[in-house]
Amino acid sequence: MTVTYPYSIDNDTGETLTFKQLIHEPDGDRLLVDNQVAPGSGPPMHVHWQQDESLTVVNGRIGYQVAGQAEQFAGEGETVTFERGVAHRFWNAGTDTLTCTGWIKPANSIVFYLSAVYAAQRKSGQLQPEPFDAAYLLMRYASEYDMLAIPPFVRKVIIPITYQLGRLLGKYNHFADAPSPLPAIR
Structure with missing residues (x-):
């Protein structure tokens, strides 16, 4: 981007x-x-x-x-x-x-990440981003960001399943140029 x-x-x-x-x-x-x-x-x-x-x-x-x-x-x-x-x-x-x-x-991927989150919110028409896009962003950038407002079961079970389903269905083509995530430092 x-x-x-x-x-x-x-x-x-x-x-x-x-x-x-x-x-x-x-x-x-x-x-x-x-x-x-x-x-x-x-x-x-x-x-x-x-x-x-x-x-x-x-x-x-x-x-x-x-x-x-x-x-x-x-x-x-x-x-x-x-x-x-x-x-x-x-x-x-x-x-x-x-x-x-x-x-x-440091700025890292914040411009891309927030741009994609806001686009997913606009796509859904709600505060909650479109589910497949949200799953992609939360999984790919887990070393940089986390949304603690999401219940733990959803973060640990539903989002990974949604992410994998999205991969199988080809839902992430629009993220082809997404920047690489940073390695985890925690």
């Missing part, structure tokens, strides 16, 4: 991301990002195994939670940072559009 910055994606369920610029740094590329989130919207509990993520509120109020901890909130000018390997979620806790600026480091 070749990207020209700025590059925007929208999942049709209340979130728009604009990848603004990729900055090459000695210890990994930093991807600058803006996001806009509709009231009540935001990603479910998830983890980036190999990336740090930081969001600074420009307008609105962000709610956020680290797995196992109480919900917290931040307002305009405040920054929330999630370290790699720490499960988290965030949402728009206000009544107007939440606008944040931030970064992800």
